[in-house]
Amino acid sequence: MQRLAVSAAGVALTLAFGLINPSSAQATPEQPAVITNPSLQAAAEAFAEATSRLTPSIVRADDGTLELETTAADSGINPETFDQVVASLDELNQAVLRGELLTNEQLQVFPASPSIFHNGVIYYWWGMEVHFTATTTSKITNAMNAGAGFSAIVAIVLPVVGT
Incomplete structure (x- = not known):
């Protein structure tokens, strides 16, 4: 299985970096997919780095929503990337308030009921991690590399993760 992180706001698609193999063009269990679009790769890396650096600034409110207690300037994170993280966090909080997701003190995020859980999706404060087969990962990567909109x-991802 390959991992693709999708921000809850649908703003950024990022491949989990430990699985990227720069010499591969097609995803296989032995050779995971690679993003060849440098700007997309840079955005993915910036988003992953930002979420890692911002985690200590996330606090859980009594209603289960999560709050970011820093600014782009104070955190030293690019404002555009910071805004993507904030948008993702806002989407998460809306889902918590609708009763679809729950959070705990360790900032873990869970579906509120088994009917909401989609196989292969793990929720985090910054978005969700989606596990795809090598075939689906290859389709997504090829579409991104071809400049797909x-x-x-979304047309590739939605049938896999559900709505």
Whole structure:
């Protein structure tokens, strides 16, 4: 299985970096997919780095929502990337308030009921991690590398993760 992190706001698609093999063009269990679009790769890395650096600034409110107690300037994170993280956190909080997701003190996020859980999806404060087969990962990576628009990527992803 390959891992693709999708921000809850649908703003950024990022491949989990430990699985990227720069010499591969097709995803296989032995050779995971690679993003060849340098700007997309840079955005993915910036988002992953930002969420890692911002985690100590996340606090859980009594209603289960999560709050970011820093600013882009104070955290030293690029404002555009910071805004993507904030948008993802806002989406998460809306789902918590709708009763779809729950959080705990360790900042873990869980579906509120088994009917909400989608196989292969793990929720975090910054978005969700989706596990795809090598075939689906290859389709997504090939579409990204071909310059496909967001709606084309969504058309590949939605049947796998559900709505």
